[in-house]
Amino acid sequence: MSFSKPILHMVSGKIASGKSTLAGRLSEADGTILIAEDDWLAALFADQLVALKDYVRYSAKLRAIMGPHVASLLNAGVSVVLDFPANTLEQRAWMRAILDQTNAAHKLHVLDVPDALCLKRLHERNARGDHSFAATEQEFHTVSRYYVPPSPQEDFMLVYHHEAD
Numbered sequence: 001m002s003f004s005k006p007i008l009h010m011v012s013g014k015i016a017s018g019k020s021t022l023a024g025r026l027s028e029a030d031g032t033i034l035i036a037e038d039d040w041l042a043a044l045f046a047d048q049l050v051a052l053k054d055y056v057r058y059s060a061k062l063r064a065i066m067g068p069h070v071a072s073l074l075n076a077g078v079s080v081v082l083d084f085p086a087n088t089l090e091q092r093a094w095m096r097a098i099l100d101q102t103n104a105a106h107k108l109h110v111l112d113v114p115d116a117l118c119l120k121r122l123h124e125r126n127a128r129g130d131h132s133f134a135a136t137e138q139e140f141h142t143v144s145r146y147y148v149p150p151s152p153q154e155d156f157m158l159v160y161h162h163e164a165d
Contacts, residue, residue: 004105005103005104005105006031006074006078006079006080006102006104006105007032007079007080007104007105007107008070008074008079008080008082008095008098008099008102008104008105008106008107009023009026009032009079009080009106009107009109010084010086010092010095010107010109010156011023011081011082011083011084011085011086011108011109011111012085012086012092012109012110012111012149013085013111013112013113014087014111014113014140014144014147015118015135015139015140015143015144016118016119016121016122016125016135016140017111017113017117017118017121017163018111018113018121018161019085019111020036022161023036023081023082026081026109027081031077031078031079032078032079032080032081033073033079033081034081034083035066035069035070035081035083035084036083036084037083037084040062040066041055041058041059041062044058044062045058052139052142059084063084063094066084067098070082070098071098071101071102074098074102074104075101075103079104082095086150087146087147087148088146088147088148089148089154092108092150092154092156095108096154096156105157106156106157107157107159108150108156108157108158108159109159109161110149110150110158110159110160110161111163112160112161112162112163113162113163115140115144117163118140119140122135122137122140123137
């Protein structure tokens, strides 16, 4: 019997680029679980998330406990789709630290979606009211300023997803 290595799937892309949608599809594979930052933040800190600085603070708290948990799952042979943004060097360094505690394989999925399409999706998502957090267009632009696309020098296995309307 042949066993494959567990995989840590990570996602990078701007707000409303489709990260959570892709993460959901990836998590349908056998032996794979999804851990979604938005779900955890909403359950634990929703009433305290008012500004971007709040997200930064509570996301850091969540990463502190989730890192060892994700490493344990990977070491137990469970593949993980980590629906946390891999959008900055700091966020990806945290993900690299998880990988360094395991022998898991990994894929960093990069969603290359034009801003106009992200904004269209954001407006649609906000109108539906089916997302834990309804970002405004201004918040989209503010958060997008911090987005740093992954580079080959970071030594992740990059998988690009290009989408158009």
